[in-house]
Amino acid sequence: MKFNSWYISSFLISFIVLIPIITVFTSFFENTSNYYEILKNTFLIEYISNSFILLISVLFFTFLIGTGTAYLVSFYKFPGSEFFKWALILSFAVPPYIYAYSLTAFFENYGTAFTILKNLFGDGNYNKNIPKFDGMFGAILSISFSLYAYVYILVRASFLYQPQNLIDLGKNLGFSKFKSFYKIILPAARPAIVAGLSLVAMETLAEFGAVDFFSINTLTTGIYNSWITFDDLAFANRVSFFLLLFIFSLFILENLSRRKAKYHFNSKGGFKQKEKIRISGSEAYLAFIFCFLIFFISFLFPLSQMLYWTLKFPENLFDLPIINLILNTLYLVILSSFVLIIFSLISNYGNRVSSNKTLNVLSTLSISGYAIPGVICAIAFITFIAWFDNSIIKSLGFNSIKKIFIGSILGLVLVYFVRFYSLAFNGIKSGYEKINISVDESAYLLGYSKRKTFMNIHIPFLRNSLLFIVILISLEIIRELPITLILRPFNFETFATTAYISASEDLLEAAAVPSLFLILIASLFIIITSKYILRENNE
């Protein structure tokens, strides 16, 4: 019974997820073509330094915004604080590349800002006085305002679980609000901050759309470009290797701090709802202004820019096959959620009934896919299939399998699987952790079979987690760009690819309509899930 189907399925899952990593590492020692050697070295330095600048700046901004807003809404009551609590996560609905389109549309020469000034003050050359948010700074802003919610959500959760006496301590010591925050509250939330920031860091390094739009060469766009410009898969994989080194250290950091964060949360048995301090006067005003500004800049601004363009150029609305795009998106979402959830259930259940070390290691390995940028997943997948087809399938005399995997829904779903498996796996794992193992034992005593225990007891218990996971996966797939772009079949578009393609052809106003729909659909999903993300008591 030990070496049973659990092993086989866990091995299978880990193997699929590890394909990109194995492909990248085996190509590292391959010779790259010498032709551009000097050029490539210049580029490599540029890629690394740009990635570094981007990373540090985004971490700085997301830390500031994320912890700032989390602190205000968790400790204080002020006008709108209940609203901001969930409204601040709406920024998740705006992927960095759509934020980048909005920034450009608004601030470019003769852009929306110019129109507003002209309507207010009449004709004039305002272009020189309108700040330009493009290039590196534009990319930093786009990513920061889209991703700060990671920090916000995790830090807010950790603030909520901070014991009351810790906060009272500051008061007793006569600390000012700022000093309490700085000396007591912030250090206590450190694991959550690190966890949030490492998620931000991984996403920043993996970011493709916005960075590509502003033509910044980072390691990730560098991989894509070297693959394309230099025709050099080996060099692309070598750049990937550097990127993965970066990412794995973050991944390890994140896992470590998550473990610590957990320890913090659970150590204090009973949880008591903290009393929020009501603030008034100028303090309340400032708190409101800060939260509103963040909400406005991160969500209302891109939303209204896209809406404005949709209304200004309505012909694009009628050209967009909306029903078709919604169906395509649903199709991908349903298929991927189905596959992801089935395999995560199998693997989690396997871990539970066998509680075996090797299985545990395998499942830890298989959640690493989330740390690998979509571009790399997609490229590595194509490389792997091409290699597998040429050296194994064809030598056995079979027909090529490339068409089955490249440019097919199957291939697309497989790579989504690699990328998002950790989302599904971790979600179900945390659901399972709430079902005490004694529940299983009681069920067996009552004569339930393993299958019946699973179907009649586990599944109903997990229902909420499953719903939450489906929505998270949907959100990711709706916004996903590079994998879909590279691997999708003929005549198959999503809102994300439609927006990206229009934008890359300098048809930003045509990109506005799909972007708007993407934001609206994603917001809907976020509003549905907000009660899970923001729950304030231990369910």
Next chain:
Amino acid sequence: MKKITILTLITSLFVSTISIADEVNVFNARHYKADGELYSKFTNMTGIKVNLINGKSGALEKRIIEEGADSSADLYITADAGRCGAMDAKGHLQSGLTSAAIKSAVPKSFRTSKWVGIAKRARIIYYSPERVTGAELSGMSYEGLADPKWKGRLVIRKSSNIYNKSLVASLIENNGKKATAEWAKGVVANMARDSKGNDRAQIMAVAAGEADIAVANTYYLALMLSGKKGAEQQEAAKKVKAFFPNQNDRGTHMNVSCAALVKGAPNKANAVKLVEFLLTPQSQEHFTNNTFEFPMIDGVSPSPLVVNNLGLDFKQDMKTKLASYGKNQAAALETMTAAGWK
């Protein structure tokens, strides 16, 4: 019931790989709405279904390359001769675009047996009539962009851009690599700012007073003038004038949107039919009126917006073979990068 649903889901995974008989598969890097309308017309006329995969040219090329002989692509349609040339150099195209209809429609320097131009564009100089005098521009050429008199006055997009690569490739073809490397240094020294933004952004930088001259393709100004980009950009476009360089020697640098026949194309005959269709006067008119490109064939005139604002009676460079854009592309990028062109 449940089992059937699951079965349907699983089979649907493979459905996309089954192909229908009368079709042509186009890897399309031109995403103008007008193109889609043309493809529908083609289907209505011939009954041949046009399957599209839209994408950026680089990604499409890579997919064709990785799929190799098994690629489902018939035609690769993209917006620069340099790209078609590069695909040819890598051996991913095949001969076949040699029908009488194609040969009679397209001038020799704008086609090979493997790819043909389907619409023309020129890469020209835009200037501010307020800040640039006629004397300064007199006899202006691409070579003249390196002249120190333009110091701090020029904007042009990044070196990674294919239009720039093709322009510089044509300079290498005509003047040699060494002279072009010197030229690139001069251009970089003249830039008003680090390269950023697309062609339209360069034109708007001149309109807004950030620079005095810009290099950009012809159809962008027409697009702005058409009002399709809004009233503000229409106004901005009126502050800029077009200038066609190299009128005293080889003529203005021309480029094309091209259609290339992919090696191993499963529907080769249909692909040729589609190319022939794109070269009919009817399709050419559709291009000129919607994308503001120049027609590839004789007997069709460009959009009035192009004719009235850019002029038509300029000398086009018909001598430099477009195939050299692909051939010199790598050298062009190297030259620009070495000069510090961002």
